[in-house]
Amino acid sequence: xxxxxxxxxxxxxxxxxxxxxxxxxxxxxxxxxxxxxxxxxxxxxxxxxxxxxxxxxxxxxxxxxxxxxxxxxxxxxxxxxxxxxxxxxxxxxxxxxxxxxxxxxxxxxxxxxxxxxxxxxxxxxxxxxxxxxxxxxxxxxxxxxxxxxxxxxxxxxxxxxxxxxxxxxxxxxxxxxxxxxxxxxxxxxxxxxxxxxxxxxxxxxxxxxxxxxxxxxxxxxxxxxxxxxxxxxxxxxxxxxxxxxxxxxxxxxxxxxxxxxxxxxxxxxxxxxxxxxxxxxxxxxxxxxxxxxxxxxxxxxxxx
Amino acid sequence: xxxxxxxxxxxxxxxxxxxxxxxxxxxxxxxxxxxxxxxxxxxxxxxxxxxxxxxxxxxxxxxxxxxxxxxxxxxxxxxxxxxxxxxxxxxxxxxxxxxxxxxxxxxxxxxxxxxxxxxxxxxxxxxxxxxxxxxxxxxxxxxxxxxxxxxxxxxxxxxxxxxxxxxxxxxxxxxxxxxxxxxxxxxxxxxxxxxxxxxxxxxxxxxxxxxxxxxxxxxxxxxxxxxxxxxxxxxxxxxxxxxxxxxxxxxxxxxxxxxxxxxxxxxxxxxxxxxxxxxxxxxxxxxxxxxxxxxxxxxxxxxxxxxxxxxxx
Ligand SMILES: Nc1ncnc2c1ncn2[C@@H]1O[C@H](COP(=O)(O)OP(=O)(O)O)[C@@H](O)[C@H]1O
Ligand SMILES: [Mg+2]
Numbered sequence: 001x002x003x004x005x006x007x008x009x010x011x012x013x014x015x016x017x018x019x020x021x022x023x024x025x026x027x028x029x030x031x032x033x034x035x036x037x038x039x040x041x042x043x044x045x046x047x048x049x050x051x052x053x054x055x056x057x058x059x060x061x062x063x064x065x066x067x068x069x070x071x072x073x074x075x076x077x078x079x080x081x082x083x084x085x086x087x088x089x090x091x092x093x094x095x096x097x098x099x100x101x102x103x104x105x106x107x108x109x110x111x112x113x114x115x116x117x118x119x120x121x122x123x124x125x126x127x128x129x130x131x132x133x134x135x136x137x138x139x140x141x142x143x144x145x146x147x148x149x150x151x152x153x154x155x156x157x158x159x160x161x162x163x164x165x166x167x168x169x170x171x172x173x174x175x176x177x178x179x180x181x182x183x184x185x186x187x188x189x190x191x192x193x194x195x196x197x198x199x200x201x202x203x204x205x206x207x208x209x210x211x212x213x214x215x216x217x218x219x220x221x222x223x224x225x226x227x228x229x230x231x232x233x234x235x236x237x238x239x240x241x242x243x244x245x246x247x248x249x250x251x252x253x254x255x256x257x258x259x260x261x262x263x264x265x266x267x268x269x270x271x272x273x274x275x276x277x278x279x280x281x282x283x284x285x286x287x288x289x290x291x292x293x294x295x296x297x298x299x300x301x302x303x304x
Numbered sequence: 305x306x307x308x309x310x311x312x313x314x315x316x317x318x319x320x321x322x323x324x325x326x327x328x329x330x331x332x333x334x335x336x337x338x339x340x341x342x343x344x345x346x347x348x349x350x351x352x353x354x355x356x357x358x359x360x361x362x363x364x365x366x367x368x369x370x371x372x373x374x375x376x377x378x379x380x381x382x383x384x385x386x387x388x389x390x391x392x393x394x395x396x397x398x399x400x401x402x403x404x405x406x407x408x409x410x411x412x413x414x415x416x417x418x419x420x421x422x423x424x425x426x427x428x429x430x431x432x433x434x435x436x437x438x439x440x441x442x443x444x445x446x447x448x449x450x451x452x453x454x455x456x457x458x459x460x461x462x463x464x465x466x467x468x469x470x471x472x473x474x475x476x477x478x479x480x481x482x483x484x485x486x487x488x489x490x491x492x493x494x495x496x497x498x499x500x501x502x503x504x505x506x507x508x509x510x511x512x513x514x515x516x517x518x519x520x521x522x523x524x525x526x527x528x529x530x531x532x533x534x535x536x537x538x539x540x541x542x543x544x545x546x547x548x549x550x551x552x553x554x555x556x557x558x559x560x561x562x563x564x565x566x567x568x569x570x571x572x573x574x575x576x577x578x579x580x581x582x583x584x585x586x587x588x589x590x591x592x593x594x595x596x597x598x599x600x601x602x603x604x605x606x607x608x609x610x611x612x613x614x615x616x617x
Contacts, residue, residue: 131472156461
């Protein structure tokens with residue numbers, strides 16, 4: 001299964017949420033890999049705490065591979081190469097957790113050629129043979145990278161794939177996320193131009209809300225009643241707005257609560273962060289865990 | 305001087321094994337040429353051979369620049385309708401000329417790469433089977449693995465396959481070097497997926513040596529994959545039924561494929577025999593198979609006694 005992670009805007013939590021989902025999926029016993037196709041800002045190495053590739057790799061990054069400058073992209077075994085103590089041993093029963101870092105200082109793709117699409121198809125095909133889940137961080141907004149993976153998936157009709165669109169729970173983000181999917185030059189528009197069936201493609205897209213502050217959450221206990229009432233009203237307004245833009249509950253795969261740890265640092269939330277040091281919220285870990293299951297649960301992906 | 309090759313082996317990307325006639329279609333990459341099929345003791349289908357022109361540096365342990373020009377021979381195979389391979393090799397010989405000749409010269413010698421200038425066989429053999437020098441992903445160097453990988457991709461991307469393989473499993477690569485001399489064989493495991501083979505055989509090279517290497521690669525992949533599946537099952541720490549469920553794909557798709565040396569010519573079987581003594585491929589395979597079957601038996605017994613128990617109540 002290929003899963004493409006996209007968002008309309010940068011800074012929505014796409015990378016942090018995507019990496020945490022992949023990590024949880026590995027803990028659930030699956031072999032997983034994470035491809036950093038966010039060529040302008042390849043930060044996945046930092047989130048996995050692999051300092052050698054914190055801002056991408058100097059050699060054999062994905063960018064170089066796609067340009068034909070190296071025969072195969074570099075693979076980083078996170079269980080072996082992470083600097084974080086809690087990640088450096090593979091927990092019993094966990095699957096492989098592999099990062100394919102982007103190229104340091106690679107820059108966005110500046111054009112889409114047939115050769116690049118061919119190499120992308122080759123890479124996806126091979127990874128899909130050996131990994132249960134391959135998550136591809138496609139970067140923000142309309143880009144050549146998004147076009148690249150739309151073109152590549154047309155050429156491999158038998159390979160299953162899905163899209164996750166990440167957005168924050170605000171007016172601007174809801175409208176922008178909907179636009180990225182259904183707007184001019186959005187995913188559906190470009191996808192059909194490359195040969196996807198619009199309805200089929202729409203069924204493969206779900207939204208994920210990031211850094212959500214629930215009106216009844218523990219974080220808000222100290223608020224005045226007036227503030228809580230105001231937040232509640234905002235929240236229902238947003239729900240109404242989301243529904244109108246087809247970004248509502250039915251099209252949503254899950255939501256991740258706002259977490260103090262993630263607000264301060266881009267990182268994986270381990271069980272140790274929740275249970276031992278207690279710096280992260282149990283709800284956050286549980287939300288990642290549930291998303292990691294839903295991503296492969298066909299019931300959650302039935303036609304809308 | 306020497307022959308070097310690389311075989312990539314993987315699980316055919318289809319839900320079930322494919323029939324002999326489907327094998328023929330999948331491997332008949334070029335129309336008009338026939339796929340060779342042998343049926344006993346296991347169905348083995350081999351595609352026509354294809355040539356790839358190369359003009360590149362050859363890997364040398366001394367890191368001296370050795371230029372080679374010629375063609376690589378490649379082919380694909382499917383064993384038991386289940387295991388797919390891409391395989392390439394070149395015979396490296398000294399060029400009689402000191403400069404590159406017209407392509408017609410090289411095309412008349414399929415599978416031969418001629419070395420321009422000085423080169424030692426031992427240096428090339430070491431360079432090809434040694435660990436790649438860090439920091440030199442040199443795209444201009446002969447990369448038989450890239451060629452074999454692409455041929456395997458061709459098979460896996462066939463529209464006749466449904467791509468719903470019963471389990472996920474990595475490909476393995478076997479890089480081999482064969483020379484003429486006092487018989488010896490050395491098989492080495494490197495990373496989880498990389499193996500090398502150094503072979504010295506009596507008499508001149510024949511394509512039967514390639515068959516031997518492909519046969520070894522098939523069985524090494526089978527063994528490697530069964531080890532992975534058994535590890536994933538976590539026998540002893542997960543409940544019996546869950547462990548058996550995880551072992552089931554191996555029973556359905558792998559266990560019947562073990563046929564060592566089935567396609568190896570008589571004069572080369574001593575090499576297989578020697579690998580059977582050390583490291584002992586079949587010994588390890590049998591012990592794994594026994595483990596799988598014991599798990600199934602124990603679990604069946606548990607189920608039977610549980611249902612007898614409820615019957616009595
Ligand atoms: N659930 C969350 N709670 C709080 N902060 C979050 C959450 N998810 C992400 N963040 C923070 O938001 C910022 C942007 O996240 P990032 O994943 O880098 O975004 P993107 O990849 O979309 O550009 C980061 O500082 C990150 O730690
Ligand atoms: Mg990011």
